[in-house]
Amino acid sequence: MITLKHVAELAGVSTSTVSRVVSGKDVVSKSVKDKVEKAIKKTGYIPNVNARALANKNSTSIGLVTPDLSLAFFGTLAAGVIDAADDLGVTVDICNSRGKDQNNLNAVKTLIKRGFNNILLDESHCAESKILELCAEVPGLVLMNRFIPQIAERCVCVDNVTGGNMAASYLLDNLHNNIAFITSNSEIADPFDRIHGAKIAMAKRGIDTNNCLVAQAAPTIDGGKQAVLELLNKSDEFTAILAYNDNMAVGAMNELQDRGVRIPDEISVIGFDDLAISTVCRPALTTMHYPIREMADYAVKLSLDLTSSKKTLGTSHKFIPKLIERSSVSKI
Amino acid sequence: MITLKHVAELAGVSTSTVSRVVSGKDVVSKSVKDKVEKAIKKTGYIPNVNARALANKNSTSIGLVTPDLSLAFFGTLAAGVIDAADDLGVTVDICNSRGKDQNNLNAVKTLIKRGFNNILLDESHCAESKILELCAEVPGLVLMNRFIPQIAERCVCVDNVTGGNMAASYLLDNLHNNIAFITSNSEIADPFDRIHGAKIAMAKRGIDTNNCLVAQAAPTIDGGKQAVLELLNKSDEFTAILAYNDNMAVGAMNELQDRGVRIPDEISVIGFDDLAISTVCRPALTTMHYPIREMADYAVKLSLDLTSSKKTLGTSHKFIPKLIERSSVSKI
DNA sequence: TTTATTTCTGCAAGCGCTTGCAGAAATGAT
DNA sequence: ATCATTTCTGCAAGCGCTTGCAGAAATAAA
Numbered sequence: 226m227i228t229l230k231h232v233a234e235l236a237g238v239s240t241s242t243v244s245r246v247v248s249g250k251d252v253v254s255k256s257v258k259d260k261v262e263k264a265i266k267k268t269g270y271i272p273n274v275n276a277r278a279l280a281n282k283n284s285t286s287i288g289l290v291t292p293d294l295s296l297a298f299f300g301t302l303a304a305g306v307i308d309a310a311d312d313l314g315v316t317v318d319i320c321n322s323r324g325k326d327q328n329n330l331n332a333v334k335t336l337i338k339r340g341f342n343n344i345l346l347d348e349s350h351c352a353e354s355k356i357l358e359l360c361a362e363v364p365g366l367v368l369m370n371r372f373i374p375q376i377a378e379r380c381v382c383v384d385n386v387t388g389g390n391m392a393a394s395y396l397l398d399n400l401h402n403n404i405a406f407i408t409s410n411s412e413i414a415d416p417f418d419r420i421h422g423a424k425i426a427m428a429k430r431g432i433d434t435n436n437c438l439v440a441q442a443a444p445t446i447d448g449g450k451q452a453v454l455e456l457l458n459k460s461d462e463f464t465a466i467l468a469y470n471d472n473m474a475v476g477a478m479n480e481l482q483d484r485g486v487r488i489p490d491e492i493s494v495i496g497f498d499d500l501a502i503s504t505v506c507r508p509a510l511t512t513m514h515y516p517i518r519e520m521a522d523y524a525v526k527l528s529l530d531l532t533s534s535k536k537t538l539g540t541s542h543k544f545i546p547k548l549i550e551r552s553s554v555s556k557i
Numbered sequence: 558m559i560t561l562k563h564v565a566e567l568a569g570v571s572t573s574t575v576s577r578v579v580s581g582k583d584v585v586s587k588s589v590k591d592k593v594e595k596a597i598k599k600t601g602y603i604p605n606v607n608a609r610a611l612a613n614k615n616s617t618s619i620g621l622v623t624p625d626l627s628l629a630f631f632g633t634l635a636a637g638v639i640d641a642a643d644d645l646g647v648t649v650d651i652c653n654s655r656g657k658d659q660n661n662l663n664a665v666k667t668l669i670k671r672g673f674n675n676i677l678l679d680e681s682h683c684a685e686s687k688i689l690e691l692c693a694e695v696p697g698l699v700l701m702n703r704f705i706p707q708i709a710e711r712c713v714c715v716d717n718v719t720g721g722n723m724a725a726s727y728l729l730d731n732l733h734n735n736i737a738f739i740t741s742n743s744e745i746a747d748p749f750d751r752i753h754g755a756k757i758a759m760a761k762r763g764i765d766t767n768n769c770l771v772a773q774a775a776p777t778i779d780g781g782k783q784a785v786l787e788l789l790n791k792s793d794e795f796t797a798i799l800a801y802n803d804n805m806a807v808g809a810m811n812e813l814q815d816r817g818v819r820i821p822d823e824i825s826v827i828g829f830d831d832l833a834i835s836t837v838c839r840p841a842l843t844t845m846h847y848p849i850r851e852m853a854d855y856a857v858k859l860s861l862d863l864t865s866s867k868k869t870l871g872t873s874h875k876f877i878p879k880l881i882e883r884s885s886v887s888k889i
Numbered sequence: 890t891t892t893a894t895t896t897c898t899g900c901a902a903g904c905g906c907t908t909g910c911a912g913a914a915a916t917g918a919t
Numbered sequence: 920a921t922c923a924t925t926t927c928t929g930c931a932a933g934c935g936c937t938t939g940c941a942g943a944a945a946t947a948a949a
Contacts, residue, residue, distance in 0.1 A: 226905090228904095229906065238929085239930075240906075241907080241929060241931095244906060244907060247906090248906090248907080250907090250908090253927075253928085254928085257928080273905050273906070275610040276607075277907080278607040279607040279608050281934085286650065294632045294639065295632050295636040297627070297632065299632070300626045300629065301626075303632070304627040307652065316650050316667075318648050319639060319649065320643070320648070321643070446836070482839065501834075502834065502837060505778060505834055505837065506838070507814065560936085561935065561937095570898075571898065571900075573901095574899075575936095576937060576938085580936090583897090583938085586897060604935085607935080608904090608937090609937080610936095611935080611937095612904055612938090613937070891949080892948080894948085895946070896943100897944075897945085898942090900940090901940095907934085910930090914926080914928090915927085916925070917924070917925085919923095
């Protein structure tokens with residue numbers, strides 16, 4: 226293994242000088258710099274990341290803590306994070322919390338102890354106070370897919386209210402005034418925000434939003450099936466379903482189709498996320514595109530920015546989802 | 558940050574002693590060990606990976622190099638690897654090669670330079686010689702989902718021939734003697750092996766396998782659509798399709814259904830992988846379960862085993878897929 | 890009890906890189 | 920030519936952990 230020392234000897238300078246040339250953090254005279262660079266090229270020297278991390282008291286990796294990579298949503302998120310990090314020459318360590326609530330926080334603590342300064346956390350369930358604590362401890366902690374006002378500039382999330390609004394507006398524009406909601410029973414803000422946004426759109430068109438049909442269930446395919454059943458028991462008047470996410474939407478469609486309901490002729494369905502599943506199901510699902518890739522990219526940059534001396538990323542913002550028209554909503 | 562030194566002071570011993578109880582590599586008297594362990598617990602000490610890697614000249618993480626995490630197959634694989642590693646107290650660094658061929662190898666090289674001794678590589682396209690080179694260089698390199706005879710004991714893969722055989726046998730058992738194949742156009746062994754296995758089953762029952770209907774395309778949903786179209790152009794006699802994987806199977810089913818073909822009444826379809834999509838599509842897909850989780854688990858242990866002094870994992874073997882009956886094959 | 894063994898613990902150097910500090914060299918001002 | 924500045928380079932300590940070596944303590948043998 227070629228070290229600084231080898232390069233230094235070849236160039237006839239001290240290791241400090243070589244270090245300075247390599248890191249570029251300090252001024253080195255042109256002539257010496259040239260000598261050193263020549264020696265580096267000749268030896269094929271590559272800095273040892275571990276030694277560097279040790280001396281710098283920080284890691285060159287960023288940590289990603291996510292509930293379950295085997296779910297398409299998080300897999301895509303992880304892929305985005307890795308790619309973005311890769312472009313910046315940093316690697317990413319991923320922790321899977323296997324869905325167990327407490328694990329996410331534990332994973333973060335472990336990363337902290339391992340010297341990670343940059344952590345991307347996707348955690349929707351735990352108390353805000355816990356997250357605020359972590360944020361205070363880790364300057365490079367970025368929260369994904371959740372918004373906490375006190376740390377707005379460190380949250381990378383989607384504008385759920387606007388997303389819900391856009392989805393409902395699309396339904397309304399296509400004359401589906403009787404919208405039923407299938408939503409997640411997770412105790413997080415997202416489902417409420419989306420419905421809230423939808424109701425704003427409805428109210429704007431003079432539709433009463435006080436007696437909306439709403440069914441809650443797990444945010445999964447099965448949950449979608451259950452929820453739609455609940456809906457069916459309550460009423461048979463709705464002509465459109467606004468689902469919390471693609472999985473629930475597909476579950477609902479499957480269940481309806483199994484019962485002979487034609488989609489979108491009799492009932493239209495709109496999802497949220499735009500995962501692969503939405504192109505696979507029949508009819509292909511019209512849904513709100515969740516800009517996961519862009520968000521992953523931003524999150525990586527944000528975290529790195531937070532721990533660098535010169536901040537470049539300024540204002541906080543929420544990402545706006547985008548409507549993807551496919552075939553699950555009947556059009557006028 | 559809590560270091561060995563803190564623990565040592567609290568326990569009233571030297572850092573060497575603490576190091577020894579932590580690593581377990583040397584004998585420490587019971588009484589001292591207890592003291593130290595108490596101190597460790599009290600302080601919540603966690604070894605600094607960078608320092609450790611530096612001193613040991615190796616890393617405590619294992620690296621996973623995989624084509625694209627946003628694909629369900631690899632996401633599941635990654636989740637399995639992370640969980641298995643987690644159980645053993647090691648973390649995993651993931652590199653995404655974004656499908657670009659050469660990237661996989663580059664990712665491996667980067668990991669090597671960073672001092673990784675344990676690398677899990679999923680690379681189906683590059684030349685065998687390149688992989689053999691890497692294997693020679695990195696003792697803890699394990700190859701996933703690909704078999705190379707010279708390094709059989711370092712390959713973790715599925716028995717594709719048997720898998721293909723089982724799938725075809727199931728079709729045959731249900732009186733589908735006219736089987737058409739939809740296969741991947743990737744230049745890897747898997748598609749051939751699966752068809753080969755299928756033909757063995759057919760031959761065993763006296764069916765001529767020389768004029769089998771085969772259509773190749775990308776191993777994706779779209780590829781499945783294209784392939785089934787090609788099949789339809791060539792013949793209308795087949796009553797069953799054996800697809801290379803679930804994605805192709807679903808693509809084929811969708812396309813057939815769009816053309817009014819009833820599945821499984823008119824044509825039966827069987828897939829391979831058992832990804833989430835196979836339960837989502839309609840009819841739910843009968844498929845060969847790919848034991849990704851078990852394989853991920855084994856791969857992690859194998860890699861660690863390869864770099865440890867005391868080998869425990871002996872014989873090499875291939876994992877056998879398992880038939881999952883759902884509703885896409887009509888039964889007798 | 891003394892001596893030979895065995896077992897345990899601490900010392901100190903080293904893994905490769907970074908950086909505050911201070912001395913050397915170069916530049917400018919007088 | 921002399922002294923004050925500024926610029927550059929090297930020294931050496933330190934990041935946290937490991938480990939060969941040797942001395943101390945405990946055990947066994949005589």
